[in-house]
Amino acid sequence: MITGKGITKTFKQRGNVLGGREVHALRGVDFSIAKGGSASFIGESGCGKTTLGRIIAGLESYDGGEVSIDGTPMSPLKPKQRQPHFRKIQMIHQDPYSALNPTRTIHQTLYAPLALRAGQTGRSKAWIEERAAEVLSLVGLDPGTVLARYPHQLSGGMRQRVVIARALTVDPEMLVADEAVSMIDVSLRLGILALLKDLRERLGVSVLFITHDVATARYIGDDGELYVIYRGQVVERGPVDTVIADPVHPYTQSLLSAIPVLHGLEQPGEQPVVPVESLNGAQSEEGCLFAGRCPFRTDRCESELPLLGVTDGFPQEHACFHPERRSVIARPMSEV
Amino acid sequence: MAQQASQQVPQRAAGQAPGVRIDSLTVVYKTPAGELPAVRNVSLTLEPGTITGIVGESGSGKSTLALSLLNAVQPPGRISAGSVEIDGLGDVVTFEGEKLRKARGAHVGYVFQAAQNSLNPLKTVGKQLLDLGRSHGVEDLRGLVREARELLGRMGLDGARVLDSHQHELSGGMRQRVGIMLALVLNAHLVVLDEPTTALDMITQANILKIVREVHAERGLTTLVITHDIGVVAEVADRLAVMYGGRLVEQGPTREVLGAPKHPYTRGLINAIPRLVGDIDEARALPGRPPTLATVPKLGCVFRERCAVRMDVCDTDDPEAVAHGSRIVACHAVTVKEHA
Numbered sequence: 249m250i251t252g253k254g255i256t257k258t259f260k261q262r263g264n265v266l267g268g269r270e271v272h273a274l275r276g277v278d279f280s281i282a283k284g285g286s287a288s289f290i291g292e293s294g295c296g297k298t299t300l301g302r303i304i305a306g307l308e309s310y311d312g313g314e315v316s317i318d319g320t321p322m323s324p325l326k327p328k329q330r331q332p333h334f335r336k337i338q339m340i341h342q343d344p345y346s347a348l349n350p351t352r353t354i355h356q357t358l359y360a361p362l363a364l365r366a367g368q369t370g371r372s373k374a375w376i377e378e379r380a381a382e383v384l385s386l387v388g389l390d391p392g393t394v395l396a397r398y399p400h401q402l403s404g405g406m407r408q409r410v411v412i413a414r415a416l417t418v419d420p421e422m423l424v425a426d427e428a429v430s431m432i433d434v435s436l437r438l439g440i441l442a443l444l445k446d447l448r449e450r451l452g453v454s455v456l457f458i459t460h461d462v463a464t465a466r467y468i469g470d471d472g473e474l475y476v477i478y479r480g481q482v483v484e485r486g487p488v489d490t491v492i493a494d495p496v497h498p499y500t501q502s503l504l505s506a507i508p509v510l511h512g513l514e515q516p517g518e519q520p521v522v523p524v525e526s527l528n529g530a531q532s533e534e535g536c537l538f539a540g541r542c543p544f545r546t547d548r549c550e551s552e553l554p555l556l557g558v559t560d561g562f563p564q565e566h567a568c569f570h571p572e573r574r575s576v577i578a579r580p581m582s583e584v
Numbered sequence: 585m586a587q588q589a590s591q592q593v594p595q596r597a598a599g600q601a602p603g604v605r606i607d608s609l610t611v612v613y614k615t616p617a618g619e620l621p622a623v624r625n626v627s628l629t630l631e632p633g634t635i636t637g638i639v640g641e642s643g644s645g646k647s648t649l650a651l652s653l654l655n656a657v658q659p660p661g662r663i664s665a666g667s668v669e670i671d672g673l674g675d676v677v678t679f680e681g682e683k684l685r686k687a688r689g690a691h692v693g694y695v696f697q698a699a700q701n702s703l704n705p706l707k708t709v710g711k712q713l714l715d716l717g718r719s720h721g722v723e724d725l726r727g728l729v730r731e732a733r734e735l736l737g738r739m740g741l742d743g744a745r746v747l748d749s750h751q752h753e754l755s756g757g758m759r760q761r762v763g764i765m766l767a768l769v770l771n772a773h774l775v776v777l778d779e780p781t782t783a784l785d786m787i788t789q790a791n792i793l794k795i796v797r798e799v800h801a802e803r804g805l806t807t808l809v810i811t812h813d814i815g816v817v818a819e820v821a822d823r824l825a826v827m828y829g830g831r832l833v834e835q836g837p838t839r840e841v842l843g844a845p846k847h848p849y850t851r852g853l854i855n856a857i858p859r860l861v862g863d864i865d866e867a868r869a870l871p872g873r874p875p876t877l878a879t880v881p882k883l884g885c886v887f888r889e890r891c892a893v894r895m896d897v898c899d900t901d902d903p904e905a906v907a908h909g910s911r912i913v914a915c916h917a918v919t920v921k922e923h924a
Contacts, residue, residue: 510814512839
């Protein structure tokens with residue numbers, strides 16, 4: 249179980265003449281991912297979803313709030329003391345081409361972390377070999393053919409499986425998959441998604457899925473929670489299928505409206521939401537963060553910041569003064 | 585306005601979208617294992633004024649095919665057979681030197697994959713625009729700048745500001761629009777967009793696709809969109825062509841192909857798209873993996889290793905592309921079924 253309360257993170261950019269500029273990557277985010285559960289963070293680039301993922305994986309510090317792993321708060325601990333906690337959380341990066349050392353065979357890649365593990369737990373060399381083969385089988389690769397190969401001899405999908413296998417060598421409790429399928433060929437993506445789902449079911453590993461592609465978020469598990477993040481704030485949060493089928497925040501609705509419609513197979517939603525585009529790109533820090541682009545904004549939105557919470561009539565949490573159901577997503581022809 | 589006159593390149597009637605006929609095109613790459621075909625015996629017609637989308641996975645040969653439209657396949661690749669006939673221009677495969685250079689840009693606009701990275705980081709967009717104008721012998725550079733500003737304004741950008749910007753000052757979506765502007769500013773009427781929305785966010789992608797559609801209609805273009813994302817093609821294209829292992833396996837009107845795919849690969853690809861609604865177990869990954877240049881089978885159908893309806897003949901004979909009504913499909917199983 250990993251929880252976060254009020255996580256904030258601000259990046260300071262060094263300025264030249266006018267002094268520095270501050271970027272609020274995260275503005276007080278709460279989250280909680282149960283053991284064996286799943287969650288997806290969705291949003292556009294720069295919304296803070298990757299920063300949050302990196303904080304959860306222990307790769308990034310945070311300025312405010314607290315991350316707790318199995319009830320232990322992390323910030324009072326010294327870096328060395330945190331290590332065993334964050335070891336339970338392993339990251340899977342977007343690009344399997346650069347995540348593997350090209351000069352090492354898959355055997356060497358898996359051997360190093362396993363040797364470390366063996367040292368810690370007093371196991372033998374034979375165990376290392378056995379376990380290397382085991383983690384490869386877990387991710388659907390044939391150890392006999394893959395172990396002796398170099399990364400360049402494998403396809404993108406196979407490499408991503410090796411990356412996942414490497415993460416499994418340290419017996420993680422959670423995998424953080426940051427855009428883990430966006431560089432994989434279309435016909436193979438579902439295979440990787442199915443693998444992550446399968447690992448959840450078989451090993452009880454929880455999965456945090458970070459993506460800008462909303463549709464893939466469903467494939468990690470329909471019991472998962474979806475967090476829609478905009479400019480460092482969670483603007484909508486709830487069960488995956490609820491948020492996708494019945495979004496109430498205009499930003500979520502814009503994201504879902506932007507998904508291409510497979511004409512001929514699907515019927516577009518009747519009330520697509522298209523965000524207003526600001527010409528100068530300047531974004532107001534006052535009021536609702538989405539107000540500048542929101543087609544439904546009112547005076548209140550420009551002065552007051554809505555906070556994430558539940559209101560009558562909607563099952564999910566949202567941060568909007570004027571939540572409303574709109575039919576935005578495309579439906580299969582067979583249903584209409 | 586851009587002056588694109590040149591003695592060598594014949595003038596086309598202004599404002600007229602050209603048709604393109606690619607006939608039996610084969611492009612090979614020289615490798616230690618001999619010359620291997622990246623594009624094999626591909627025939628495709630782009631009707632004037634239409635948007636055609638080519639869909640394929642990595643290594644399917646889609647980018648190589650697109651580059652052939654400019655006769656710009658780089659060594660060690662070369663066009664080994666076939667022709668690319670562009671209305672008002674001729675067979676570009678036979679073009680070379682100055683004549684070829686003039687045709688590029690003035691007649692065929694190309695928006696490169698990752699337009700984000702195809703701009704010069706040291707020069708402002710405006711300076712690059714002037715470079716483009718000079719290299720094409722445009723005399724009225726002021727007119728060119730005016731045209732560029734209009735185009736950028738049309739795409740929702742502040743033209744003056746963008747022309748004064750370096751690429752790092754522009755967002756991904758803005759750079760993509762700059763790429764489109766540079767492809768159109770010389771008044772090309774045939775435009776190739778290679779992965780126009782890769783690495784863009786959903787909302788930006790939707791915006792760019794809308795712009796592509798509108799600019800296409802307003803300027804009377806013939807447009808070719810290359811992508812790995814069926815969704816992109818579904819949004820913009822009139823016609824859809826599916827490439828696999830260097831072959832064009834299926835082509836036809838977008839809605840028809842998506843609604844009732846005939847080729848087993850097209851079917852598999854559509855089934856592999858994650859959906860927003862419905863049973864998540866309905867979507868399935870295709871077994872196996874796409875072939876690379878080195879693993880494309882020399883004999884028989886390129887898709888047979890992953891095919892659910894494989895027959896004996898698939899191992900030995902490469903299926904011909906056969907027309908079935910508005911659809912052209914290269915599959916033995918489909919041919920048998922349609923003629924049964």
